[in-house]
Amino acid sequence: MKILFFVVLAIFLLYLIKKAYKNTKDIVMNKVKIHKESANGQHPTLNILQLSDLHLENISISPFELYEKLKDEPIDLIALTGDFLDRKRTIPKLVPYLNILNKLNAKYGIYAVLGNHDYLLRTQNLQVLIDTLTENNCKVLQNESDIIFVQGKPVNIIGIDDFSTKRSILEASYKGIETGTNLVLTHDPNIVLHMKNYHFDYLLAGHFHGGQICYPKAYHLVKMGKLVRMNMIKGFHTHDGKPFYINEGLGQTGVNIRVGSRPEITLHELSLAAGKTEVDTAI
Secondary structure, eight states, X not given: OHHHHHHHHHHHHHHHHHHHHHHTTOOEEEEXXXXXXXXXXXXXXXXXXXXXXXXXXXXXXXXXXXXXXXXTSOOSEEEEESOOOSOGGGHHHHHHHHHHHHHTOOTTOEEEEOOTTGGGSXXXXXXXXXXXXXXXXXXXXXXXXXXXXXXXXXXXXXXXXXXXXXXXXXXXXXXXXXXXXXXXXXXXXXXXXXXXXXXXXXXXXOOSGXXXXXXXXXXXXXXXXXXXXXXXXXXXXXXXXXXXXXXXXXXXXXXXXXXXXXXXXXXXXXXXXXXXXXXXXXX
């Protein structure tokens, strides 16, 4: 009887693991509209593709599949919010994905920030990752900014380096920015709790994987900062009246499974107008 019990238990656990692995292939494409009360369709919009936490050792989608999902979407700018990989030997695997992103012909280019896992690479290997991104038309922002003009309206792309590894320098990130829309790219969203005196119109981050394994809740995230304890681990949120979005990521770390979360591609439509921010989301 005991043997039968353990056989049944083993089959049940195998089923759960298989289902949890299958979840890593069940990619959600979220479409988020960030607009202002005063916009009324009279202000330009910036269509942003956000990809985060690719974790190329355990990514959920091939370059070809990614292109097929995105080829017909309007994309003005591509934002990559960190955690590309853990190991030097994985760096060549990044190139086909960057080729696909270039093929999407985003009008204002590709921008990236680094995450805590990227910083597991040391000195020379980290530079190889940065060079790989740069050589494939991706601007890597490490506590610095760039500016684009959308129908004449200035948009500051502000890249804040990873907060969880104590690399965020807000003063440097905002140095010399001009009046305009402030779009912040960063990896660990906990930085928003320290930005009371730094304005942003929208902030994009990742880091939490939506919990990755949430059963019944993502208790394992409790050490990953105050936002987790505030139940802000994925999706759209505001803090101090400023909006930010936490992407669930396209890859997995540790065990290559997901429970209660899904890999995510996010398309943000940001209206470039002043006023109170509202949000509409659709899947």
